[in-house]
Amino acid sequence: MEIVLALAIGILTGSGVWLLLRPRTFQVVIGLSLLSYAVNLFIFVMGWVRGGVAPFTEGGPAVDPARFADPLPQALVLTAIVISFAMTALLLVVLLAARGLTGTDHVDGREPEE
Amino acid sequence: MSWNDHLVVLPVVLPLAVGAAMLLLNESRHALKAAMSFASIVALIGAAVALLGAADSQPVRVYPLGGWPAPFGIVLVADRLSALMVLLAAVLALAALAFSLARWHRAGPRFHSLLQFMLVGLNGAFLTGDLFNLFVFFELLLAASYALTLHGSGTARVRASLHYIAINLTASLLFLIGAALIYGVTGTLNMADLAMRIPGTASADVVLLEAGAAILGVAFLVKAGMWPLGFWLPATYAAASAPAAALFAILSKVGVYAVLRLWLLFFGGAVGNELLLYGGMATLAFGLIGVLASQALGRLAGFSLIVSSGTLLAVIGTGEAAATGAALYYLVVSTLGVSALFLLLELVERSREPGADILAVTAAAFLGADEEEQEPPEEVGVAIPAAMALLGLSFACCGLLVAGLPPLPGFVAKVAVLGALLAPEPVPPSAWALLALLSLSGLAAIIAMGRAGVRIFWATQRSVPRVRVIEMAPVALLLGLCFALTVAAGPAMRYMQDTAQALYSPRAYIEGVLGR
Numbered sequence: 001m002e003i004v005l006a007l008a009i010g011i012l013t014g015s016g017v018w019l020l021l022r023p024r025t026f027q028v029v030i031g032l033s034l035l036s037y038a039v040n041l042f043i044f045v046m047g048w049v050r051g052g053v054a055p056f057t058e059g060g061p062a063v064d065p066a067r068f069a070d071p072l073p074q075a076l077v078l079t080a081i082v083i084s085f086a087m088t089a090l091l092l093v094v095l096l097a098a099r100g101l102t103g104t105d106h107v108d109g110r111e112p113e114e
Numbered sequence: 115m116s117w118n119d120h121l122v123v124l125p126v127v128l129p130l131a132v133g134a135a136m137l138l139l140n141e142s143r144h145a146l147k148a149a150m151s152f153a154s155i156v157a158l159i160g161a162a163v164a165l166l167g168a169a170d171s172q173p174v175r176v177y178p179l180g181g182w183p184a185p186f187g188i189v190l191v192a193d194r195l196s197a198l199m200v201l202l203a204a205v206l207a208l209a210a211l212a213f214s215l216a217r218w219h220r221a222g223p224r225f226h227s228l229l230q231f232m233l234v235g236l237n238g239a240f241l242t243g244d245l246f247n248l249f250v251f252f253e254l255l256l257a258a259s260y261a262l263t264l265h266g267s268g269t270a271r272v273r274a275s276l277h278y279i280a281i282n283l284t285a286s287l288l289f290l291i292g293a294a295l296i297y298g299v300t301g302t303l304n305m306a307d308l309a310m311r312i313p314g315t316a317s318a319d320v321v322l323l324e325a326g327a328a329i330l331g332v333a334f335l336v337k338a339g340m341w342p343l344g345f346w347l348p349a350t351y352a353a354a355s356a357p358a359a360a361l362f363a364i365l366s367k368v369g370v371y372a373v374l375r376l377w378l379l380f381f382g383g384a385v386g387n388e389l390l391l392y393g394g395m396a397t398l399a400f401g402l403i404g405v406l407a408s409q410a411l412g413r414l415a416g417f418s419l420i421v422s423s424g425t426l427l428a429v430i431g432t433g434e435a436a437a438t439g440a441a442l443y444y445l446v447v448s449t450l451g452v453s454a455l456f457l458l459l460e461l462v463e464r465s466r467e468p469g470a471d472i473l474a475v476t477a478a479a480f481l482g483a484d485e486e487e488q489e490p491p492e493e494v495g496v497a498i499p500a501a502m503a504l505l506g507l508s509f510a511c512c513g514l515l516v517a518g519l520p521p522l523p524g525f526v527a528k529v530a531v532l533g534a535l536l537a538p539e540p541v542p543p544s545a546w547a548l549l550a551l552l553s554l555s556g557l558a559a560i561i562a563m564g565r566a567g568v569r570i571f572w573a574t575q576r577s578v579p580r581v582r583v584i585e586m587a588p589v590a591l592l593l594g595l596c597f598a599l600t601v602a603a604g605p606a607m608r609y610m611q612d613t614a615q616a617l618y619s620p621r622a623y624i625e626g627v628l629g630r
Contacts, residue, residue, distance in 0.1 A: 020284065025276065032283050039287045039294075046298035073297065076246055080290055083253045087286075090260060091279050098276050101269040107280075109273040 047073030133230030162201035174626030295326025306627035338369030352412025394428025439614035440530035451515035513563035
């Protein structure tokens, strides 16, 4: 399980960084989105990935708390998701404004000279 | 809990409530919004002064949000440094607000709400005692700053803020990675609890912890504009509207604040100080060259801000409590000075291209604005006589302040910094290098400001700008505060030294928060 998550985070980060460095604004937005998915997964993994334990126990024998995944990073991820979602939306608006005002989708607002 | 205890949460709650309430008001009710905004900021200044005044009797005030005790709940902590920064933010906001009343607050929608939300983010970041909460407040102030950069619209602003947003979003992701790593190693996010647990980290985890702290540090240093992470700063600040740029002068200080607070709390200044010292010196050199090379006045002010960041980081990196105290005094003075400079530049530019700024302002209202907003905004207030002489005088004051020449407090700050640098026996070579760079940066600033001043004020062809009292008053307020800081340099410096001592011996902070 860990290796799958680690690979996923690595691939997302790699693709995100590559796209972030591309010259077109849309690629930058997608790159930032991929990076934020990678970071969200990363925070999630910080709470450990464990299976086979019921999330709640009622009555029954007490379960060793060390067998549970830490719930706090999961709460942090929720906050991070909301914030990065809102920021991506804001960046999209600025992207559209830049496209409209400069007439190009290059990040510098003008086409590079050949 | 008495009312006095709630003073700590007031700087966060009040602007949030006022800003949200103003969203409900119609966009055309400028006077009402301005009055609400003004009342809120004046109340903030009052609260900050009260916090500052109580710092001697009660150095660490802790406010558990929702009544949950630390380290389980999130706490707000007001100590000397927090109170000082909250006051500085409120003063800059007052100046920016007064300046905007002449015309800028009509140049785009929701200016007053954004200003208040920015204050929420700033005050929250200064007051919070929780690492993840710091991230949330950072995002809040960044979101407001993105919108304020765009305030007034126009191609240059949209282009600059595209870079600004992309860079800061990336920095925020780094912040998250760093915070997650630190949490993964230590199992807590409360800053005081972290400070307790970090010395006891298992040796296998130290590398991971330090990597997390370094990634976190990169996020803060992007904000502080350290070379090579600060290349975006001059372009963005030069493109922003004058009141927004004046408020942004404290944005880079948020990065410096976070470094100062967390670095000293977590590692006691023992890890990575060379990086801060030499990085700060590189920033100083970069800013120095930039100041000399700048043609446009906005970029000149932006590079002055980089010089100020570089000075702060380098002096903090020396790891001396006395030098840090002097650096805090320099922080306040340089922030006030650069902020006044940003405001002044817009007034000065007016004499060079008559009408150009008015066009820019009206062009601003085009994007998605209502019909009535496209009318040229009227100017409010009385025009002052002898505008050129006053502008020239203020410009000269700003120049002296930024360059650090007497009789303004920039000089006091530099002397204090140099005195602290040369105090240890023997003086380390890095201190001599820093001394040389500091002197050179002053020289560069005076050359650049002198050149700009000659071009503006001794030009043969120029029109006398129409300057309103309401636009001149904030500049006078900021410069007047600087004069007051010269006169009261003794008590101010004592406060800063106490602050630095408290930062270097964080036991009181930790015990105050954890209650043991």
